[in-house]
Amino acid sequence: MRTASMLLAALLQILQGWIPVFAQSRSGHRAISQAIGSIISLGRRTVSRSLWALGKQDQDWSADYKLHARSVWNADALFQPVLQRALPLCLGPYVVVAMDDTRVRKTGRKILSAFYQRDPLSPKFRFNLMWGLRFLQMTLLVPLYRAQPHLSPRSLPIRFQEVPALKRPGKKASEADRQAYREAIKLHNLSQHSIGTLRGVRQSLDAAGATDRPLLAVGDASFCNRTIFRLQLQKLHLLTRTRKDIRLCYRAPAGQRAFYAAEKFTPEQIRQDESRPWQTAIIFHGGQWREVRYKSLPDIYWQTGARQRALRLLVVAPIPYSSAKGKRKYYRHPAFLLTTDVTAQAEPLLQAYFDRWQIEVNHREEKDTLGVGQAQLRNPNAIPKQPALVVAAYSALLLAGIQVYDSQRTTDFPPLPKWRRNANRPSCLDLITVLRRDLAQNRTTQATLGIQIDWKTLGLAAAA
Numbered sequence: 001m002r003t004a005s006m007l008l009a010a011l012l013q014i015l016q017g018w019i020p021v022f023a024q025s026r027s028g029h030r031a032i033s034q035a036i037g038s039i040i041s042l043g044r045r046t047v048s049r050s051l052w053a054l055g056k057q058d059q060d061w062s063a064d065y066k067l068h069a070r071s072v073w074n075a076d077a078l079f080q081p082v083l084q085r086a087l088p089l090c091l092g093p094y095v096v097v098a099m100d101d102t103r104v105r106k107t108g109r110k111i112l113s114a115f116y117q118r119d120p121l122s123p124k125f126r127f128n129l130m131w132g133l134r135f136l137q138m139t140l141l142v143p144l145y146r147a148q149p150h151l152s153p154r155s156l157p158i159r160f161q162e163v164p165a166l167k168r169p170g171k172k173a174s175e176a177d178r179q180a181y182r183e184a185i186k187l188h189n190l191s192q193h194s195i196g197t198l199r200g201v202r203q204s205l206d207a208a209g210a211t212d213r214p215l216l217a218v219g220d221a222s223f224c225n226r227t228i229f230r231l232q233l234q235k236l237h238l239l240t241r242t243r244k245d246i247r248l249c250y251r252a253p254a255g256q257r258a259f260y261a262a263e264k265f266t267p268e269q270i271r272q273d274e275s276r277p278w279q280t281a282i283i284f285h286g287g288q289w290r291e292v293r294y295k296s297l298p299d300i301y302w303q304t305g306a307r308q309r310a311l312r313l314l315v316v317a318p319i320p321y322s323s324a325k326g327k328r329k330y331y332r333h334p335a336f337l338l339t340t341d342v343t344a345q346a347e348p349l350l351q352a353y354f355d356r357w358q359i360e361v362n363h364r365e366e367k368d369t370l371g372v373g374q375a376q377l378r379n380p381n382a383i384p385k386q387p388a389l390v391v392a393a394y395s396a397l398l399l400a401g402i403q404v405y406d407s408q409r410t411t412d413f414p415p416l417p418k419w420r421r422n423a424n425r426p427s428c429l430d431l432i433t434v435l436r437r438d439l440a441q442n443r444t445t446q447a448t449l450g451i452q453i454d455w456k457t458l459g460l461a462a463a464a
Contacts (some may be wrong), residue, residue, distance in 0.1 A: 045371030
């Protein structure tokens, strides 16, 4: 019989896998306590407030800050327990990983890795800048609908790495310094960092026992470039969105010296070509199974991008939708996808592209619900580690919710408000609410972790 404390027990069991990551076990236990405090605290998610939520407001906090600034540990290893336990849920021909970059706003001018970058919330007609940090996130897409057709997929973060920009030379810099900068940005950018991260994810999958399963990395148009598509890594396939005016071609006919055919075409021309019939696939999207129209062109080449590597183009027709019952239907824009897997069926590739949207849910919950990036840290070692620890704890909480509640709402959760009566999947905030209640009622677990939690403490921490 399921009890209300099973979520807490499942979360602690996952977080116990963090202890071998640290050189000392006490550092691992401190990281677990700090992760729990960052989840259950209220208000702005700073390190001090997360410690106050644990009842440590009268203790020395220096060790908790040194955990990020001085302690030597690998932030990527915190995600390995989640990956190890979630792999049995990843049914299908691929282990699908979604990748995307996200930005965190900062105000401190003494943060060495912060820089001005494009604000993603800028309107299309105006280019705005923001001061902050940039992170690369990779998430494991768990297709729960393959086991139970009515369940929506979940996205579990497995990487959260900072990708800072190189500082541009000043006005008084020499020509040699400028040339060194131009060469350095070719090796230190988002694409090169993504390649190294993909190699690390592949190694983590092999360490988790998935050596025989191919990895499918799904990204948006920012990952559709020659740096990414020239990556040659065994058991790795790419699937990214591309522009509608990219120039593609077939291979030249046999007997010619040229490799590429002289005739070029664009994905938009393929979409408008009536001689190529539309095919249909059944895709799970928006809480139900839907029919999607697409066109598939295997064995094509992107001369300026992937060079002589064979690719496959998938053209997804616009999907109709209506704002209300009885209203006219609108259509979204078509999607143009490039993939390095030219032999597989199109349906698993299309499903992976539709599931990629779950990473956007992760971005929203990490920033709005958990306040990732709100901690006030300036140490160069602590700046990338503390957000990664919070994201790893968030991923463990989502996995614990799947294990205990099968990603469905039960009577353990508080009643939904009137405007959310149709929500069947518990959100991150729902899981946090249950976790707060479990911790407040379970004094034995509090004594084991060396913390003291009650509703009054949580309220005082938020008001501090």
